[in-house]
Amino acid sequence: MSSAPALVLEHVHKSFDKREVLKGIDLSVAEHEVVCLIGASGSGKSTLLRCVNLIEPIDGGRIFVGGREVTKRGLDVNEVRRGIGIVFQSFNLFPHMTVLENVTLGPRKARRLDRAEADAQGVELLRRFGLEDRRSDYPDRLSGGQQQRVAIVRALAMQPQLMLLDEVTSALDPELVAEVLSVIRELAEGGMTMLIATHEMSFAADIASRVCFLDQGVLLEEGRPEEIFRSPSNPRTQEFLRRIIAAGRL
Amino acid sequence: MRLRLPLALLVLALALVAAGCGSEESAPTGPTTAAGTGGETVATNPCAKDQLQLVNDGKLTIGTDNPAYPPWFGGTPQGQWKISDPESGKGFESAVAYAVAKEMGFTNAEVEWTVVPFNNSFKPGPKDFDFDINQISYTPKRAEVVDFSDSYYDVNQSVVALKDSRIANATSLADLKDAKLGAPVGTTSYDYITENIQPSQQPQVYDTLDAGVAALKAKQIDGLVVDLPTAFFVTAVQVPNGKIVGQFPTIGSQEYFGTVLAKDSPLTKCVNEALAHLKDSGELAQIQQTWLSDKVSAPVLQ
Amino acid sequence: MEGDRRSRILGGMSSDARSVTIALASTVVFFAVLVLVITSSPGWPEVKAAFFNREVFSDAFPEVLRAFWLNIKIFCVAEVFILAFALVIAVLRSLPGPVFFPLRALAIVYTDFFRGIPTILLIFILGFGVPALGLSGVPTSALVWATVALIIIYSAYVAEVYRAGIESVHPSQDAAARSLGLSRAQSLRYVVVPQAVRRVVPPLLNDFIGLQKDTALVALIGPVEAFRQAQIDTSATFNFTPYVAAALIFVAFTIPLARLTDWLNERSRRRRLAAGIAP
Numbered sequence: 001m002s003s004a005p006a007l008v009l010e011h012v013h014k015s016f017d018k019r020e021v022l023k024g025i026d027l028s029v030a031e032h033e034v035v036c037l038i039g040a041s042g043s044g045k046s047t048l049l050r051c052v053n054l055i056e057p058i059d060g061g062r063i064f065v066g067g068r069e070v071t072k073r074g075l076d077v078n079e080v081r082r083g084i085g086i087v088f089q090s091f092n093l094f095p096h097m098t099v100l101e102n103v104t105l106g107p108r109k110a111r112r113l114d115r116a117e118a119d120a121q122g123v124e125l126l127r128r129f130g131l132e133d134r135r136s137d138y139p140d141r142l143s144g145g146q147q148q149r150v151a152i153v154r155a156l157a158m159q160p161q162l163m164l165l166d167e168v169t170s171a172l173d174p175e176l177v178a179e180v181l182s183v184i185r186e187l188a189e190g191g192m193t194m195l196i197a198t199h200e201m202s203f204a205a206d207i208a209s210r211v212c213f214l215d216q217g218v219l220l221e222e223g224r225p226e227e228i229f230r231s232p233s234n235p236r237t238q239e240f241l242r243r244i245i246a247a248g249r250l
Numbered sequence: 251m252r253l254r255l256p257l258a259l260l261v262l263a264l265a266l267v268a269a270g271c272g273s274e275e276s277a278p279t280g281p282t283t284a285a286g287t288g289g290e291t292v293a294t295n296p297c298a299k300d301q302l303q304l305v306n307d308g309k310l311t312i313g314t315d316n317p318a319y320p321p322w323f324g325g326t327p328q329g330q331w332k333i334s335d336p337e338s339g340k341g342f343e344s345a346v347a348y349a350v351a352k353e354m355g356f357t358n359a360e361v362e363w364t365v366v367p368f369n370n371s372f373k374p375g376p377k378d379f380d381f382d383i384n385q386i387s388y389t390p391k392r393a394e395v396v397d398f399s400d401s402y403y404d405v406n407q408s409v410v411a412l413k414d415s416r417i418a419n420a421t422s423l424a425d426l427k428d429a430k431l432g433a434p435v436g437t438t439s440y441d442y443i444t445e446n447i448q449p450s451q452q453p454q455v456y457d458t459l460d461a462g463v464a465a466l467k468a469k470q471i472d473g474l475v476v477d478l479p480t481a482f483f484v485t486a487v488q489v490p491n492g493k494i495v496g497q498f499p500t501i502g503s504q505e506y507f508g509t510v511l512a513k514d515s516p517l518t519k520c521v522n523e524a525l526a527h528l529k530d531s532g533e534l535a536q537i538q539q540t541w542l543s544d545k546v547s548a549p550v551l552q
Numbered sequence: 553m554e555g556d557r558r559s560r561i562l563g564g565m566s567s568d569a570r571s572v573t574i575a576l577a578s579t580v581v582f583f584a585v586l587v588l589v590i591t592s593s594p595g596w597p598e599v600k601a602a603f604f605n606r607e608v609f610s611d612a613f614p615e616v617l618r619a620f621w622l623n624i625k626i627f628c629v630a631e632v633f634i635l636a637f638a639l640v641i642a643v644l645r646s647l648p649g650p651v652f653f654p655l656r657a658l659a660i661v662y663t664d665f666f667r668g669i670p671t672i673l674l675i676f677i678l679g680f681g682v683p684a685l686g687l688s689g690v691p692t693s694a695l696v697w698a699t700v701a702l703i704i705i706y707s708a709y710v711a712e713v714y715r716a717g718i719e720s721v722h723p724s725q726d727a728a729a730r731s732l733g734l735s736r737a738q739s740l741r742y743v744v745v746p747q748a749v750r751r752v753v754p755p756l757l758n759d760f761i762g763l764q765k766d767t768a769l770v771a772l773i774g775p776v777e778a779f780r781q782a783q784i785d786t787s788a789t790f791n792f793t794p795y796v797a798a799a800l801i802f803v804a805f806t807i808p809l810a811r812l813t814d815w816l817n818e819r820s821r822r823r824r825l826a827a828g829i830a831p
Contacts (some may be wrong), residue, residue, distance in 0.1 A: 464680045
């Protein structure tokens with residue numbers, strides 16, 4: 001039963017031009033774990049996620065996915081990415097394709113499923129999340145919450161081992177946030193390994209098995225939600241949480 | 251009531267438009283003829299030099315296109331002129347022009363040449379030449395728009411081909427039916443192809459003689475149709491490995507070159523008088539002999 | 553008082569409707585005055601006869617229309633090749649990284665050179681030059697080489713239009729596609745280029761229209777297309793009306809094209825703006 005952790009970041013460094021954004025991150029996510037990343041904007045959360053699925057190349061350190069070093073030279077990055085699902089803050093649905101086409105593009109082209117099978121699987125996934133009747137619509141006809149849920153389904157359609165969620169509710173109107181959070185909750189309860197960057201503190205407190213506080217590219221503190229939210233040990237963590245509470249977001 | 255002002259404007263505007271469109275289409279009027287006082291019996295010669303209405307006072311302004319090709323023009327080009335120099339008096343059309351001018355009372359120094367591209371010779375509006383001499387063939391349709399003088403040269407069309415061309419030994423128009431032919435634009439050469447030869451392949455048309463010659467050399471056309479004197483120039487100078495396959499028989503009325511003048515120009519009569527004198531005295535034939543003599547013998551295609 | 557009088561006449565209209573009415577009315581008046589000035593000028597009858605002659609028009613129009621068929625054929629053939637070839641060049645231009653530098657450089661040299669060279673020049677060089685080389689197996693038709701020249705030159709322009717389109721597609725789209733595990737080529741083919749092309753429909757259309765008019769240039773080396781046919785008819789009659797006939801035909805061809813692409817453009821714009829993507 002003991003298998004390699006789903007994800008390991010080992011001394012990961014990343015700079016943009018001269019500015020170092022990740023200053024030696026060590027992080028490990030076990031299978032079926034839900035880890036939430038919190039921190040101020042610019043702390044490196046998004047960058048961290050984008051490094052995990054190799055959209056951003058790292059400048060130092062190593063990353064392991066499912067026990068395999070994915071930052072090794074000569075590896076087929078496309079193949080690695082098929083096993084990792086990522087959902088972005090701005091949904092990034094393909095506007096020239098219908099919902100179903102968005103969902104089935106990956107399976108059909110990257111996994112070479114034939115159209116009928118990909119469509120069947122896609123419809124099934126959409127149905128699971130209540131979006132089946134929207135499958136022939138173009139994204140411009142959907143609300144933000146619906147679009148984000150489609151984005152999640154699109155990532156799930158590739159049957160990833162690991163899901164990365166990058167501030168997926170930050171761009172949504174408040175009344176649409178709940179529907180997306182309930183989808184994420186459902187995934188967590190289903191055992192999906194997830195690394196979630198979020199501002200939704202109460203949600204994080206609710207579903208995370210672990211919370212990590214990122215500050216200016218450094219993983220300052222991590223622990224169980226109760227520990228972090230109720231009694232953070234690092235002064236910067238405390239200050240951050242104080243600001244969050246003052247803003248009424250916790 | 252609320253729409254009164256804009257409605258009034260609209261009505262006024264429509265009225266103006268209607269007035270404009272309803273204007274009578276009157277025939278283009280040429281320059282007014284010099285009025286002679288009624289009742290006078292002394293015959294003032296309307297073609298006397300001092301009676302003429304000229305574009306430039308005291309000078310006879312003659313137009314032609316640039317470049318000026320042999321054998322129509324000769325001499326070394328100078329100024330803006332390319333290939334030949336109309337002012338030299340050399341070349342058939344240059345010689346005819348100066349002979350006509352002399353008949354009309356102008357010395358060589360009183361003749362001025364001006365560049366008139368083909369399209370400008372018949373564009374609407376006043377002409378900037380007194381007459382234009384540019385290998386332009388008379389056709390009845392064209393004569394509705396401009397005045398043509400009488401013939402100063404009767405034209406035969408001919409076809410030039412490379413010596414190894416498949417039509418090089420054609421002896422009849424029928425032999426040309428399958429040929430790909432070409433002609434310069436706006437010439438009766440093109441008309442001859444479409445009306446009398448009627449080849450199975452669409453003839454090619456070129457802006458300039460040079461372009462047609464280049465096409466011939468590049469073997470894009472089997473034969474280039476041009477008037478006979480031009481054909482001699484082409485084979486002598488531009489396409490040494492070309493030959494004149496033959497000249498075409500006249501079909502229908504004889505084609506001829508005339509000078510172009512403004513519609514209803516009072517000078518037309520005068521130019522015709524001058525040409526008549528030149529024909530009667532044999533001078534026109536002499537000029538033709540000088541500049542075109544060796545250029546009129548080519549087999550006639552049946 | 554002045555304001556009172558004005559508001560009494562136009563009173564009751566919204567101020568927008570008022571402005572529109574005044575603008576409309578004054579435009580009509582302006583054109584009416586223009587028409588009046590033109591048609592009452594002394595040379596008008598002659599100009600009208602030279603450019604708008606009904607008889608010449610009805611004689612020339614069918615011939616020019618028939619010749620226009622050649623323009624259409626050239627346009628259709630050329631456009632297909634241009635759209636394909638230009639896309640190749642644009643994609644080559646967009647390949648990142650030092651390993652692809654030679655291809656990028658090739659694309660840059662191509663677009664710079666062939667946007668610089670005048671079309672007429674290339675038509676003469678290819679149209680007269682290549683057949684004159686006498687190479688066996690190489691077509692000698694003037695029409696073929698003139699069309700090739702048009703394809704080469706327009707591909708350079710359209711490649712730049714494509715490139716602008718590709719660069720305007722937000723990198724997050726490519727990121728999303730790559731994140732699904734699609735290769736660079738697949739991302740380009742299914743996600744980036746389809747969006748890029750939809751974005752550049754107006755400038756693409758401009759190039760379409762430009763090409764349609766430039767098909768007339770093949771006449772330089774022999775083939776008789778609509779404009780040349782108009783020229784032939786003009787010199788036969790010494791009347792310029794055939795050019796007006798040719799102009800009408802060209803414009804008639806352009807208008808539906810323009811309306812169609814406007815509609816396509818609007819539809820894809822709408823979809824793009826709503827899908828949470830930077831426009």
